[in-house]
Amino acid sequence: MTNPIQLLTPGPWQDYELIDTGGFEKLERFGKFVLRRPEPQAIWDKSLSEEEWKSQTDSYFAKDKKNPEKGFWQSPSNMPHNWQIGYENSAGLKMRLNLAQTSFKHIGLFPEQAVNWDYIYERVKSSKMNSPKVLNLFAYTGASSLAAKAAGADVTHLDSVKQVVTWTKHNMEDSGLDGIRWMIDDAMKFIKREARRGNTYQGIILDPPAYGRGPGGEKWVLEEQINEMLKVCSEILDPKQHFLLLNMYSLSFSSLIAANLIQTNFKSVTNPEQGELYLNDSQNKKLPLGIFYRFSNY
Template sequence: MKESILSLSPGLWKDYELIDTGGFEKLERFGEFIISRPEPQAIWDKSLSESEWRKRAHAHFAKEKNNPEKGRWEQLKKMPHNWQISYENQAGLNMKLNLAQTSFKHIGLFPEQAVNWDYIYQTIRNFPGNKPKVLNLFAYTGAASVAARAAGAEVTHLDAVKQVVTWSRHNMEASNLDGIRWIVDDAMKFIKREARRGNFYQGIILDPPAYGRGPDGEKWVLEEQINEMLKVCAEILDPKEHFLLLNMYSLSFSSLIAVNLIQSNFNNVQNAEHGELYLEDSFHKKLPLGIFYRFRSF
């Protein structure tokens, strides 16, 4: 098993740049526009001054005092509410991704996941035999789904929020693709139904939130339910040819937790990697942004 700390190679993604981090915030460029927003892991000092941050940023996300998960965007320079960027890699993946300012500080993209998009794309391109059936759970706005579809997979994209599934469809269409199967459902309920039906997938992608709600109010708590979810995923993952990618963002989680979860629920795990994802700012400070575990049978 290989332990890794993975990040984008600086400069390879022309439409994204992590400019500075610190003071519980991050300053990022997406295409032509620069935004600043909260980042709980950035507990160190900023390298640039506060005035320089405000001078550079087009928009700043200000948290609500009573609800740190919500807030509003303060417009500092003229920029659109919605815009689009590109992602390309050296293996031939080329995606167009739609961004927007939301009330939850997110913009529809987690750039540290680019290393996983590359992994998904290359794994499917090299998949033995027929192209795989891939299930993307907690799929959000679907960059991983688009990467899998671009590589030729038969993709099922599942999220509990109808609006982000619609957003994902727009990302697929902007990338000149079609054919993704869209599901609005609770992830646990869906995979249990698939297990009862005897359905198998050759690829499973999971990026569960720390907390969440299903479309009918179903409660999701990562620590309480991820073990059960992986047990069910083991039932529907093709035992012969397969890959699985697990990503988790929780301030309290070590990648060793992912190791224990996978090893206790899956047999014959091969070609495994686990570790941290991070992004490096222009001052060489490394911002940790979650843990991952991924394995494949070939």
């Protein structure tokens, strides 16, 4: 029987709102500040007028004409470069997250991932083990790591960028947590070493980029390497008790691809869930923001 495809979006969140989307842009509120950023998925028309967008915007991202991969922020309201927001859910998860305006348009947070933070927190809380080991690969600024740690996991957080790991440390401290194990390494090299050592984890979180570089210049291309990575992950995932969460943001990928990758690399997949993550803007348009596949044997 085919696993039904789900469409998931975060529940009510006091510190976040997707105000409008369209014209390859999105207008979002993080805490008390409203940001305007490019969004390649928003190919439809905006619901609000240009005047309404301008009047609400505290800072907007402009692309660098010489380097389309980067850009700069312009702030009509002189908003601060750094600020914080909170996240909490009904199950008891509470986090403080530090945000910043970076030259890559990102601010240190992907709001659609809140549904996965909730899943991670719930899985660790439901574990029959004390301090289950959780590995977060491509961990970025670490909200998933915080969710696992807050639920009682022994967390290994891996990213290839030292500054991003430092960012996560601040998130951990400001959330009243400690004890996360930090790794600045290439994800593929790390899990292959873990497999050779016979180390296993009760939870594995993967949110790989489409393209990336390891700390030693190692090249990552999602389409070329994700199959091998999942094959190795199957060797280090504890067969007795486990959960695995795969999230991918690629315009060319569907959740069926994620399902095929999981089903061909893992012998036993129980309680599977697959589908798309999206954010609903205040004008009731749904912005797709990636695909997921997750499973747990408890």
